[in-house]
Amino acid sequence: MDYIPYLTPYETPFYFILIGLFFIPSIILSLRGKRSMWYQNFLTILFLWISFAGPNMGQGMALIIYIVWQLLLTIIYFKYRQKNNKSGWFYLAVFLNILPMIIIKVSPFLGHQSALAFLGYSYLTFKAVQVVMEIRDGIIKEFKPTYYIQFLIFFPTISSGPIDRYRRFLNDYLNPPDQDKYVGLLGKGIQSIFLGFLYKFIIGYVLSTHLLTYVEGVALGGSHPIWGVIGYMYVYSMYLFFDFAGYSLFAVGVSYLLGYETPINFNKPFSSPNIKEFWNRWNMTLSFWFRDYVYMRLMFTLLKKKVFKSRVVASNVGYFALFFLMGIWHGLTWYYIVYGLYHALLICTNDAWLRYKKKNKEHLPSNKWTKALAIFITFNAVCFSFLIFSGFFDVLIKHYL
Structure with missing residues (x-):
């Protein structure tokens, strides 16, 4: 293979082969109670490149522009907040936080797709807004650009969450798990990934490829369309759960492998x-x-x-x-x-x-x-x-x- 193709996170088994290969040094270090930030940064760059390479190179550029925008905005607001308690600028800061998302959402109705769009822009917006709000509340008293960037582009969750909280993430970032704790995280991470395979690639695949197509056909052209609609309702609901919950299990599991306790997204x-x-x-x-x-x-x-x-x-x-x-x-x-x-x-x-x-x-x-x-x-x-x-x-x- 001459190159690593563009891969949407967690969509193909090959993506997990890459995780299995490139995570080995990180896992070995973590089992010794250590964390190499330079290697984690390498993994971040590698997997973001994999996700935004090929036909989605434009999305990669949009991601970089977005990060710079949110970083500059948050730095300016943090410095302002240190000197001023007026709330008017807070509302402006939040509006500017969500402005890229508004533009991206509205663009299709204007007849084109915004060049600002990239995979996961909504979830990064939620993270960015959260930080500005907690700066305003006085909960975040210290702001470091490097920490903020790590929080935004944490690659296991970048495309569709789960949406972590800045202070919780920062605690994991600054305090790597010791050897005993990491062994537990490693076990839970592997378990989550395999359960995600069951949910997304087996149950979700059967539901979407076979059952959903069948009940849709009954609803649109069968002799009992009402039963087809009812069947579609239940099958689609199950598919939505197993597909999304499977993805979330992947994101949480991969986070655990890196020593981060990303919160779960589904609980029965x-x-x-x-x-x-x-x-x-x-x-x-x-x-x-x-x-x-x-x-x-x-x-x-x-x-x-x-x-x-x-x-x-x-x-x-x-x-x-x-x-x-x-x-x-x-x-x-x-x-x-x-x-x-x-x-x-x-x-x-x-x-x-x-x-x-x-x-x-x-x-x-x-x-x-x-x-x-x-x-x-x-x-x-x-x-x-x-x-x-x-x-x-x-x-x-x-x-x-």
Whole structure:
């Protein structure tokens, strides 16, 4: 082979062969309780080059421009914050943080793809916004450009998360695990990678290649299209979970091999007894990011400014704003927006039910059967949301109309 081809992270077995080969020196050093930063930097450059080489060289240049933009912006805001407590510049800094993402999202509607787009730009934006917000809150008291760059371009998670927190990452970066701890991380890392293979390359492959195609055919041309749509709803939901959870397991597992305890993204989400618990288990780092940096701050503002007298009303408005933003983040398409608003409605309804249940708990049964029913209802409500998210209703409308 004359060259290493362009490879999207974790999409082919060959990518893992490269990990197995190039991680050997790093693993040996870590088993001795050491970490070579120059070798980790070499791995970062190598795997970023692999991901952004070939036809995606333009994306690589966009990534470099993006890193420089966010670095300069954060340095300027940090220095400003050291001398000034005014909040107006904070909002400008956050807007400038997300400006590249806005341009990239809007560009297709203007008839072209932005040259600023690259693999993982949304997840890097979440990281960058987080740092500016924590500088503003006074939580980050010291800022070093080299640490910030390492945080942004940590290659195991660069394409689709999980979304780490700056201070948590920095603690791992500055404090390599000792020999005993790394042995445990190595074992968990290998286990996560093999479980990811099962999820993504076996279960996910069967679901997408065979079952999803079959139920789509039934829905679009079979004798029982309703059953085809129902089948598509469940199969697509399972595919979405196993594909995304498999990728997340890869990212977490590879992070462990490097001695970083990147947070997990999924924790048995389909066993959730209510929709709020589901979001505490599904794509957890994204969910918690929106909760901490959007919802909680919006709630604080609404209550502090006394925009609404009722905390319940403020909470419901906050949920609709939160999930509307989450919907348009996925894409400026009607079904993504409806998906977000549907989840806001589910959470508001769930909160109303929990308030009612608390007031009438002596009259309502609570046992394993009611919990099983709650899990069943939540599971089906979530699967229907994924049917909306898939865009299949758009396909159905165009096919039958």
